[in-house]
Amino acid sequence: EIVLTQSPATLSLSPGDRATLSCGASQSVTNSHLAWYQQKPGLAPRLLIYDASTRATGIPDRFSGSGSGTDFTLTISRLEPEDFAVYYCQQYGNSLPYTFGQGTKVEIK
Amino acid sequence: QVQLQESGPGLVKPSKTLSLTCTVSGGSISPYYWSWIRQPPGKGLEWIGNFYYSETTNYNPSLKSRVTISVDMSKNQFSLKLTSVTAADTAVYYCARHEYRITISGVVTPLGMDVWGQGTTVTVSS
Numbered sequence: 001e002i003v004l005t006q007s008p009a010t011l012s013l014s015p016g017d018r019a020t021l022s023c024g025a026s027q028s029v030t031n032s033h034l035a036w037y038q039q040k041p042g043l044a045p046r047l048l049i050y051d052a053s054t055r056a057t058g059i060p061d062r063f064s065g066s067g068s069g070t071d072f073t074l075t076i077s078r079l080e081p082e083d084f085a086v087y088y089c090q091q092y093g094n095s096l097p098y099t100f101g102q103g104t105k106v107e108i109k
Numbered sequence: 110q111v112q113l114q115e116s117g118p119g120l121v122k123p124s125k126t127l128s129l130t131c132t133v134s135g136g137s138i139s140p141y142y143w144s145w146i147r148q149p150p151g152k153g154l155e156w157i158g159n160f161y162y163s164e165t166t167n168y169n170p171s172l173k174s175r176v177t178i179s180v181d182m183s184k185n186q187f188s189l190k191l192t193s194v195t196a197a198d199t200a201v202y203y204c205a206r207h208e209y210r211i212t213i214s215g216v217v218t219p220l221g222m223d224v225w226g227q228g229t230t231v232t233v234s235s
Contacts (some may be wrong), residue, residue: 001170035221037154044203044228045154050221056208057223088154092207092219097169098144098156 002027002091006021006101019076021104023089027067030093036065036074039103042087048087049074076106084108111136111205113226121198121233130140131204131226138162138182142207142219145178145189147200148228155200159207160187161217194233201228 001025023097031054036060037045047056049065052072062084076083089101117129131143158168160178168176172191180187191198204226207219209211 019155033220037222044205045222045224046225047208047221047223050223056221090154090221091157092221096167097171098159100154100156102153 001097002029002068002095002099003089004089004099004101006087006089006104008058009019010107011105012104012107013079014109015079015081017109019079019083019106021072021074021076021087021106023072023074023101024069024093025070025072026096028093029072030095032068033091033093034065034072035090035092036063037088037090038083038085039088045088061094079106086095111206111224113206113224115202115204115226115229117202117228117229117231119232121194121231122194122235123233124193127189127194127198127231129189129202129229129231131187133185133191134204138180138185140217141209142182142217143187144205144222146203146205147198147224148164148202149197149202155166157191157202159219161219163170172189173204176210196233199231199233201230203228 005024007022036049051090053065053071086103114132142161143159160166175192177190205222206224208223
Protein backbone atom coordinates (compact mmCIF):
# COMPACT_ATOMS: atom_id res chain seq x y z
CA GLU A 1 0.00 0.00 0.00
CA ILE A 2 1.27 3.47 -0.91
CA VAL A 3 1.22 5.80 2.09
CA LEU A 4 0.73 9.48 1.29
CA THR A 5 2.01 12.02 3.79
CA GLN A 6 0.78 15.59 3.49
CA SER A 7 2.50 18.63 4.95
CA PRO A 8 1.95 20.84 6.71
CA ALA A 9 -1.06 19.61 8.66
CA THR A 10 -2.31 23.18 8.94
CA LEU A 11 -1.45 26.25 6.90
CA SER A 12 -2.42 29.64 8.34
CA LEU A 13 -2.54 32.27 5.63
CA SER A 14 -4.35 35.45 4.61
CA PRO A 15 -6.47 36.07 1.51
CA GLY A 16 -4.16 36.98 -1.35
CA ASP A 17 -1.32 34.81 -0.04
CA ARG A 18 0.27 31.97 -1.96
CA ALA A 19 -0.35 28.48 -0.56
CA THR A 20 2.01 25.57 -1.16
CA LEU A 21 0.84 22.11 -0.05
CA SER A 22 3.01 18.99 -0.25
CA CYS A 23 2.20 15.33 -0.67
CA GLY A 24 4.90 12.69 -0.35
CA ALA A 25 4.44 9.07 -1.38
CA SER A 26 6.10 6.04 0.22
CA GLN A 27 6.60 4.56 -3.27
CA SER A 28 6.62 6.02 -6.76
CA VAL A 29 3.11 6.80 -8.02
CA THR A 30 2.60 5.13 -11.40
CA ASN A 31 2.15 7.50 -14.34
CA SER A 32 1.80 10.44 -11.88
CA HIS A 33 -1.71 9.20 -11.15
CA LEU A 34 -2.22 11.62 -8.31
CA ALA A 35 -5.23 13.83 -7.63
CA TRP A 36 -5.96 16.74 -5.32
CA TYR A 37 -9.35 17.39 -3.73
CA GLN A 38 -10.82 20.28 -1.75
CA GLN A 39 -13.33 19.59 1.01
CA LYS A 40 -15.41 22.11 2.92
CA PRO A 41 -17.30 21.26 6.13
CA GLY A 42 -20.37 19.13 5.54
CA LEU A 43 -19.69 18.76 1.82
CA ALA A 44 -18.29 16.08 -0.42
CA PRO A 45 -14.75 16.46 -1.75
CA ARG A 46 -14.29 18.34 -5.02
CA LEU A 47 -11.76 17.26 -7.62
CA LEU A 48 -9.23 20.00 -8.35
CA ILE A 49 -6.32 18.30 -10.10
CA TYR A 50 -5.71 14.86 -11.64
CA ASP A 51 -2.67 13.28 -13.23
CA ALA A 52 -0.64 15.50 -10.88
CA SER A 53 -1.02 18.64 -12.97
CA THR A 54 -4.25 18.62 -15.02
CA ARG A 55 -6.97 20.92 -13.72
CA ALA A 56 -10.42 19.37 -13.57
CA THR A 57 -13.29 21.00 -15.45
CA GLY A 58 -14.26 24.40 -14.06
CA ILE A 59 -11.31 24.72 -11.66
CA PRO A 60 -9.80 28.24 -11.60
CA ASP A 61 -6.26 28.62 -12.90
CA ARG A 62 -5.03 29.86 -9.51
CA PHE A 63 -4.89 26.14 -8.63
CA SER A 64 -1.92 24.28 -10.07
CA GLY A 65 -0.33 20.91 -9.43
CA SER A 66 3.15 19.64 -10.05
CA GLY A 67 5.44 16.76 -9.26
CA SER A 68 6.14 13.16 -10.18
CA GLY A 69 7.45 9.98 -8.62
CA THR A 70 7.12 10.45 -4.86
CA ASP A 71 6.87 14.24 -4.46
CA PHE A 72 3.86 16.30 -5.42
CA THR A 73 2.74 19.87 -4.79
CA LEU A 74 -0.52 21.78 -4.95
CA THR A 75 -0.13 25.55 -5.30
CA ILE A 76 -2.85 28.13 -4.88
CA SER A 77 -1.38 31.30 -6.35
CA ARG A 78 -3.59 33.83 -4.56
CA LEU A 79 -5.97 32.62 -1.89
CA GLU A 80 -9.58 33.66 -2.26
CA PRO A 81 -11.94 33.57 0.76
CA GLU A 82 -13.63 30.45 -0.63
CA ASP A 83 -10.31 28.55 -0.79
CA PHE A 84 -10.06 28.07 2.97
CA ALA A 85 -10.79 24.37 3.34
CA VAL A 86 -9.13 20.98 3.78
CA TYR A 87 -7.13 19.57 0.87
CA TYR A 88 -6.42 15.89 0.24
CA CYS A 89 -4.09 14.18 -2.19
CA GLN A 90 -4.98 10.72 -3.52
CA GLN A 91 -3.10 8.20 -5.65
CA TYR A 92 -4.92 6.01 -8.17
CA GLY A 93 -1.98 4.32 -9.82
CA ASN A 94 -1.39 0.66 -10.48
CA SER A 95 -0.85 -0.05 -6.81
CA LEU A 96 -4.13 -0.87 -5.10
CA PRO A 97 -5.64 0.20 -2.83
CA TYR A 98 -6.15 3.80 -3.84
CA THR A 99 -5.02 5.85 -0.87
CA PHE A 100 -5.50 9.37 0.45
CA GLY A 101 -3.21 11.65 2.41
CA GLN A 102 -4.36 12.72 5.86
CA GLY A 103 -5.21 16.23 4.64
CA THR A 104 -3.92 19.79 4.97
CA LYS A 105 -6.19 22.40 6.47
CA VAL A 106 -5.79 25.87 4.99
CA GLU A 107 -7.12 28.31 7.56
CA ILE A 108 -7.45 32.06 7.76
CA LYS A 109 -4.62 33.70 9.66
CA GLN B 110 -25.42 16.78 -15.64
CA VAL B 111 -24.68 13.58 -13.79
CA GLN B 112 -25.81 13.42 -10.17
CA LEU B 113 -25.27 10.72 -7.56
CA GLN B 114 -27.45 10.00 -4.56
CA GLU B 115 -26.59 7.60 -1.76
CA SER B 116 -29.41 5.95 0.15
CA GLY B 117 -29.78 3.43 2.94
CA PRO B 118 -30.30 3.06 6.69
CA GLY B 119 -28.65 5.67 8.85
CA LEU B 120 -28.36 3.33 11.82
CA VAL B 121 -27.03 -0.23 11.76
CA LYS B 122 -26.59 -2.54 14.75
CA PRO B 123 -23.18 -4.03 15.53
CA SER B 124 -22.44 -7.34 13.77
CA LYS B 125 -25.13 -6.65 11.14
CA THR B 126 -24.75 -5.76 7.47
CA LEU B 127 -24.54 -2.20 6.17
CA SER B 128 -26.28 -1.83 2.81
CA LEU B 129 -26.16 1.32 0.69
CA THR B 130 -27.24 2.17 -2.84
CA CYS B 131 -25.95 4.86 -5.16
CA THR B 132 -28.39 6.03 -7.84
CA VAL B 133 -26.92 7.62 -10.95
CA SER B 134 -29.11 10.20 -12.66
CA GLY B 135 -28.47 12.29 -15.76
CA GLY B 136 -25.98 9.82 -17.18
CA SER B 137 -25.02 6.21 -17.66
CA ILE B 138 -22.96 3.85 -15.55
CA SER B 139 -20.93 2.86 -18.59
CA PRO B 140 -18.12 3.42 -19.52
CA TYR B 141 -16.98 4.76 -16.17
CA TYR B 142 -15.29 3.42 -13.06
CA TRP B 143 -17.25 4.02 -9.83
CA SER B 144 -16.00 4.04 -6.24
CA TRP B 145 -17.23 3.97 -2.67
CA ILE B 146 -15.32 6.11 -0.15
CA ARG B 147 -15.96 6.71 3.53
CA GLN B 148 -14.99 9.33 6.09
CA PRO B 149 -15.24 8.67 9.85
CA PRO B 150 -16.32 11.67 11.94
CA GLY B 151 -13.56 14.27 12.06
CA LYS B 152 -11.14 12.09 10.08
CA GLY B 153 -9.80 11.66 6.57
CA LEU B 154 -10.99 9.76 3.52
CA GLU B 155 -10.74 6.00 3.00
CA TRP B 156 -11.27 4.30 -0.36
CA ILE B 157 -13.46 1.21 0.01
CA GLY B 158 -13.48 -0.17 -3.51
CA ASN B 159 -14.52 0.38 -7.13
CA PHE B 160 -15.93 -1.36 -10.16
CA TYR B 161 -16.04 -1.04 -13.93
CA TYR B 162 -19.27 -2.26 -15.52
CA SER B 163 -19.53 -5.76 -14.16
CA GLU B 164 -16.10 -6.75 -15.41
CA THR B 165 -13.77 -5.56 -12.72
CA THR B 166 -14.22 -5.01 -9.01
CA ASN B 167 -11.43 -3.92 -6.68
CA TYR B 168 -11.54 -3.74 -2.91
CA ASN B 169 -9.38 -2.22 -0.21
CA PRO B 170 -7.56 -5.20 1.35
CA SER B 171 -8.32 -3.80 4.80
CA LEU B 172 -12.04 -4.38 4.12
CA LYS B 173 -11.99 -7.04 1.40
CA SER B 174 -13.26 -9.89 3.54
CA ARG B 175 -16.39 -7.89 4.46
CA VAL B 176 -17.19 -5.83 1.35
CA THR B 177 -19.22 -6.51 -1.77
CA ILE B 178 -19.89 -3.96 -4.52
CA SER B 179 -22.53 -4.85 -7.09
CA VAL B 180 -24.25 -3.07 -9.96
CA ASP B 181 -27.75 -3.05 -11.43
CA MET B 182 -27.36 -1.58 -14.89
CA SER B 183 -31.11 -1.69 -15.56
CA LYS B 184 -31.74 0.65 -12.62
CA ASN B 185 -28.58 2.73 -13.10
CA GLN B 186 -27.62 1.90 -9.52
CA PHE B 187 -24.75 0.29 -7.69
CA SER B 188 -24.58 -0.95 -4.15
CA LEU B 189 -22.27 -1.47 -1.21
CA LYS B 190 -22.60 -4.21 1.39
CA LEU B 191 -20.36 -4.30 4.43
CA THR B 192 -20.83 -7.22 6.80
CA SER B 193 -20.11 -7.66 10.50
CA VAL B 194 -20.00 -3.93 11.19
CA THR B 195 -18.57 -2.38 14.33
CA ALA B 196 -18.45 1.16 15.70
CA ALA B 197 -15.30 1.68 13.62
CA ASP B 198 -17.49 1.54 10.50
CA THR B 199 -19.41 4.66 11.58
CA ALA B 200 -18.76 7.20 8.84
CA VAL B 201 -20.12 9.32 6.03
CA TYR B 202 -20.24 7.06 2.97
CA TYR B 203 -19.79 8.58 -0.49
CA CYS B 204 -20.18 7.17 -3.97
CA ALA B 205 -18.18 8.79 -6.75
CA ARG B 206 -17.46 8.56 -10.49
CA HIS B 207 -13.96 8.47 -11.94
CA GLU B 208 -12.91 10.47 -14.95
CA TYR B 209 -11.26 8.13 -17.41
CA ARG B 210 -8.82 7.91 -20.28
CA ILE B 211 -8.75 5.35 -23.08
CA THR B 212 -5.22 4.17 -23.78
CA ILE B 213 -3.82 3.48 -27.24
CA SER B 214 -4.55 -0.20 -26.67
CA GLY B 215 -8.19 0.59 -25.89
CA VAL B 216 -8.00 0.08 -22.13
CA VAL B 217 -10.16 2.35 -19.98
CA THR B 218 -8.01 3.82 -17.20
CA PRO B 219 -9.67 5.47 -14.21
CA LEU B 220 -8.47 8.92 -13.19
CA GLY B 221 -9.56 11.28 -10.41
CA MET B 222 -13.09 11.23 -9.01
CA ASP B 223 -14.95 14.12 -10.61
CA VAL B 224 -18.55 13.53 -9.51
CA TRP B 225 -19.51 12.74 -5.91
CA GLY B 226 -22.74 12.09 -4.10
CA GLN B 227 -23.59 14.29 -1.13
CA GLY B 228 -22.77 11.46 1.25
CA THR B 229 -24.88 9.54 3.73
CA THR B 230 -24.11 9.18 7.42
CA VAL B 231 -24.15 5.66 8.81
CA THR B 232 -23.91 5.10 12.53
CA VAL B 233 -23.19 1.67 13.98
CA SER B 234 -24.77 1.43 17.39
CA SER B 235 -27.07 -0.83 19.35
